[in-house]
Amino acid sequence: MKETLILSKILLKNSLNINNGKSKLKATAKKLLVFFAVAYIACVMGFLSVELINTLKTVNQTGIFLSLCLILTVAVSLIRSIISSLQLLYFSKDIEYLLPLPISALKIVLAKFNVIIISSYVLEIFTLAIPLIIYGIYMMQEVHFFIMTGIVFMFLPIIPTILSALISIVLMRFTNIFKNKDTVQYITVIMAFVLVIVMQFYIMNNSEMTEFMFANKLLEVDGIAKELSNYVIIVKQAFISLTEFEGLEYVKNAILLVGESITVYLLTGLLTAKTYIKSATNITSVKRVKNAKLNISKRSIARSYIDKEVKMLFRTPAFFLNTVLPIFILPVLLVLPFIDVDMASAEDISIAIKIISENLQNTMGLAIILCIMLFLYIFNYISVTSISREGENAIIMKYLPIDLNKQCRYKAVPGFLLNLFPILLVTIGIKFIFSVNNIFILEILLIGLILNVFINYCGVLIDIINPKLHWTTEYSVVKQNINMLWYMLFMIALGFAIFAICSCFDNIHIVTMLLIAILAITIAFLDNFVKQYNINLFKKIS
């Protein structure tokens, strides 16, 4: 038991990336940031809880609030834990270090279960603890309620979490799809995006519901929840523990919940320990290809270099999901709210389109369109992480027989190519929504393209000056990289500069030529600067 607890503590610290050698100031800043984020979400959940309880009061059904929270907690624990158990049980590197230690397979599995359960508690704070405490205070519940809330909080997520872990172990033992780490990352993140889009549609469809309609909707959901609780027995037991305080029924159900949770926890551990160890040592990030024909072809240096960049980008899930996917997903998410409009809004919108069309073809209209384009470019972090993504291997840039300024150009190409999507989205969107002439569209397209070259080249330069080369996980390159913030600030400044230039002229063609000239000259200057001072610019790569 003691060994399991020590191991759980170590695994938990490791998974949370605690003690990673940061300075005290940075660590304190991080803690403060986490505290404020948690406090913010807690406030939102508290506010939503009060709103929901008030709504349910209108139909005199406040008890539904409890069953909703319980069913939500079980559902969230179940879904979230499938992803986190795959990550913790199979894709963390620690199994290679744990196996040679004199610790039994059962203790390793239980320690891993503990970490997954503890991480479930974090979400449960928001889905169960805060809403139930608010409910208790708001409905003036007695002390029994709060004690039972504590017990339910501790034991409710155990069975769903262990079940998720069990599903992961079965999937990993008997299927091949999930044995590839990269494939799992792609599937889970894409599923998450799909879920967000579906939710956004659902919210849009229900955004104009009255309080009474909403309460009735909740009653429908409660009916489903009650039906489900006949099958998910722990929800029923937790509900009785929290509501039926006359007699000892609540104690009996709480004891049952605790007993069942502990039994499932130990039994699953005992049954899966050996299977887990066997399947965990069989994980790979590699798709084996046998007897395939070798593709040996001669290409130009530029083509070969860019090809290498694109392959590395697309084949590394952390990079692909954080730098490529948002370029396509986020504009779609932004456009969605405008798709589903009722007739009244449609009429307003057509009037708005007419007014905008009449006032768009001027220098300020151009400035606004370019700023929209810049805003969409902000989601593209390919160039600004192009050096950092290489990590310590970036030194290869220094000994390859290619000029460093040429390598900068090549590194800017993937970002440029993927930015063609927002350029097309904006130009095609403007052409079809607003009645503007083709010359105006051509001008937007030209400036958009040269702006695309400029920002991607600048992105590479920002990364060269201060690359993040020493990282242990690929996610830290795209999640904890200050260069992305600098890039964002640079884009904002660029937006202001474009506005300033556009506001100085009335003739749209002059502004177009001026912007193209300024951007082209700046790109040429920067390229020459990199050529002249490359050794000093690249000094952090060594």
Add this chain to the structure above:
Amino acid sequence: MIEIKNVTKSYVKNKKTIDNLNLQIKDGEIFGFLGPNGAGKTTTIKMITGILKIDEGDILIDGKSIKESPVDAKMSFGFVPDSPDMFLKLKGIEYLNFIADIYKVPAEDKKERIEELSKEFEIYENLNEQIQSYSHGMRQKILIIGVLLHEPKNWILDEPLTGLDPKSAYDLKEMMKSHSKKGNTVFFSTHVLEVAEKLCDRIGIINQGKLIFVGTYEEMKEQFKGNNSLEEIFLEMTEK
């Protein structure tokens, strides 16, 4: 030929990591670069290959200055770094295609050389797999093949034998010998004194940024008559 002329490098002010280094590695020579940890071996190799800026002096590869004409100088050598964990997401064949294109290997030679070398290093069957699936030794092999692919006159290798199985290590040593016999240069750093003793035509020992010995193994034995093995001589020189 590699010529290191009065090279000095400092990472911090008033502390020279490399202090006025002069060294000439002639054509047809295998040169072993030895020294304890932190002596300046990697810094020297990084300056030769253009990874680090040279504070003072110059380095010439076949007469081309790494400072003045870096691209030409880099075309003249092939470098195997100490860590082979590179381009892990590329397939072996993609890496070799990339290197061949960068070093302008003629199209008619490319296929033949890739097939020949990968079969020689017994990695041919794995070329369609991503490098991340390779063992340490296989990763080392793919980097070495990448170097051999463009047939540079000068080989620069940082701890090349680490992680190689006995056969591959033997093959590489034979290749180094054969490369030098053709009048080319091999410059490598190592911690394995026996390798340096048996393989190298000349040895250079660096300690605290200064070259404390350059010569053949026999010359070194002559200089330190009381000691028998290279290990004893090395320890005596570097622990002074």
